[in-house]
Amino acid sequence: MENTNKKLLEVNNLKTYFYQEDGIVKAVDDISFHIDKGETIGIVGESGCGKSITSLSVLRLVPRNKGKIAGGTIKYYIDGENPIDITALDPRGTEVRKIRGKEIAMIFQEPMTSLHPVFTVGNQIIEVVRLQLGMTKKEARERAIEMLRLVGIASPEQRVDNYPHELSGGMRQRVMIAMALSCDPNLLIADEPTTALDVTIEAQILDLMQDLQNRIGMAIMFITHDLQVIGEMSDRVNVMYAGKIVETGTIDDIYHNSKHPYTQGLLKSIPQIGEKKRLVPIKGTVPNTVDLPSSCYFAPRCEFAMEICHKKEPPDFKVGSEQIAKCWLHKSREEVS
Numbered sequence: 362m363e364n365t366n367k368k369l370l371e372v373n374n375l376k377t378y379f380y381q382e383d384g385i386v387k388a389v390d391d392i393s394f395h396i397d398k399g400e401t402i403g404i405v406g407e408s409g410c411g412k413s414i415t416s417l418s419v420l421r422l423v424p425r426n427k428g429k430i431a432g433g434t435i436k437y438y439i440d441g442e443n444p445i446d447i448t449a450l451d452p453r454g455t456e457v458r459k460i461r462g463k464e465i466a467m468i469f470q471e472p473m474t475s476l477h478p479v480f481t482v483g484n485q486i487i488e489v490v491r492l493q494l495g496m497t498k499k500e501a502r503e504r505a506i507e508m509l510r511l512v513g514i515a516s517p518e519q520r521v522d523n524y525p526h527e528l529s530g531g532m533r534q535r536v537m538i539a540m541a542l543s544c545d546p547n548l549l550i551a552d553e554p555t556t557a558l559d560v561t562i563e564a565q566i567l568d569l570m571q572d573l574q575n576r577i578g579m580a581i582m583f584i585t586h587d588l589q590v591i592g593e594m595s596d597r598v599n600v601m602y603a604g605k606i607v608e609t610g611t612i613d614d615i616y617h618n619s620k621h622p623y624t625q626g627l628l629k630s631i632p633q634i635g636e637k638k639r640l641v642p643i644k645g646t647v648p649n650t651v652d653l654p655s656s657c658y659f660a661p662r663c664e665f666a667m668e669i670c671h672k673k674e675p676p677d678f679k680v681g682s683e684q685i686a687k688c689w690l691h692k693s694r695e696e697v698s
C-alpha cells in the first residue's frame with residue numbers, strides 16, 4: 362500500500378464530552394493521532410469505547426443537543442501545507458459542508474440509515490455531486506452511473522433508477538461507497554462498514570475498498586470492533602478503551618507484539634485460522650465514562666492490575682519504535698507527553 366508520508370489529518374488532545382444530568386460523559390478523552398495521505402489507519406475497540414464519536418467529531422457531526430468538542434484540535438491539511446482546524450469551524454457553516462463529502466466522506470454500518478428510502482440511489486448520488494462539484498444534471502447522472510460501475514454494481518444504467526429497498530444489503534453498502542467516493546474525497550471514514558454483512562459479502566466489500574484506495578489514492582480511517590478486519594485493512598492501529606487510545610502501533614506491533622493487556626484480551630477473543638483453541642472473551646464490560654476516578658479504566662478487568670493502576674492514570678509509554686502503550690507495566694520505558 363502506498364504511503365506518501367504526507368500529513369492529511371492531525372488530531373491533537375481531542376476531547377468530546379456529553380453533558381448529562383448525572384454528570385459528564387467523556388466519550389472521547391484527550392486522544393491524539395494522525396493520518397498520512399493515502400494510508401489506512403484502524404481505530405478498534407468494543408462498543409462504547411468512543412471510536413464512532415471520534416469520527417463524528419472529525420466531521421463535526423456530534424449530536425448538538427448534549428455533546429460538544431470540549432478541547433483539542435483536528436487539523437485537516439487540504440494542500441499538505443496549510444491546515445484548517447475543523448474544531449474552530451461552525452458545524453452548520455459552509456466551510457464544514459465543503460469539507461464533508463468533498464474532502465472527507467463517511468460510510469456507516471447500516472446503509473439504510475444514510476440512504477433515503479423514497480429517492481432512487483441514482484438521485485441520491487446525483488444530489489451529492491451537483492452540490493459539491495457543481496455538475497449539470499446530465500453530467501451528475503453520468504457520474505452516478507460511473508460510480509456504480511466502479512463499485513462493481515452490474516447493469517449500473519438500470520440500477521441507477523432503483524430504490525434502496527430494491528437492492529440487497531451488500532449492494533446497498535456498495536451504493537454507499539459509491540456515494541461517498543463520488544466527489545473524490547481525500548479521506549474516507551468507514552465506521553463498521555461490514556458489520557451488518559455476512560462474511561462473503563464482507564470480504565468482497567473489504568477487497569473493493571482496498572482496490573478503490575489503490576486506484577484513487579484516498580486515505581481510510583477504518584473503525585471497527587473487530588481486530589481481524591483491521592488486520593486486513595490497516596497500516597497502523599489505534600486501540601481505544603473508555604474514550605482513550607490505550608495502544609498505538611503498526612499492524613505487526615499490535616498483532617504480534619502487543620504491550621497492552623486490553624489489546625491482548627481483544628486478540629485472544631478472535632478466532633485464528635487453523636487454531637482449535639477456545640476463544641477467551643474479556644471479562645467484564647466497558648465502564649460508564651461518567652465521572653470516572655483517576656486510575657487505569659481497564660483495572661477492574663485487568664489480570665495484571667497493580668496497586669498504582671487503581672490510583673493513578675497511566676501515561677503513554679514508548680514501547681517500540683512506533684508503538685505506544687498506556688499501561689503501568691511499562692513504567693521503566695520512556696514516557697511520551
Ligand code: SF4
Binds near residue numbers: 661670687
Ligand atoms: Fe492493567 Fe495496570 Fe496496565 Fe491498566 S495500567 S492495563 S490495570 S496493568
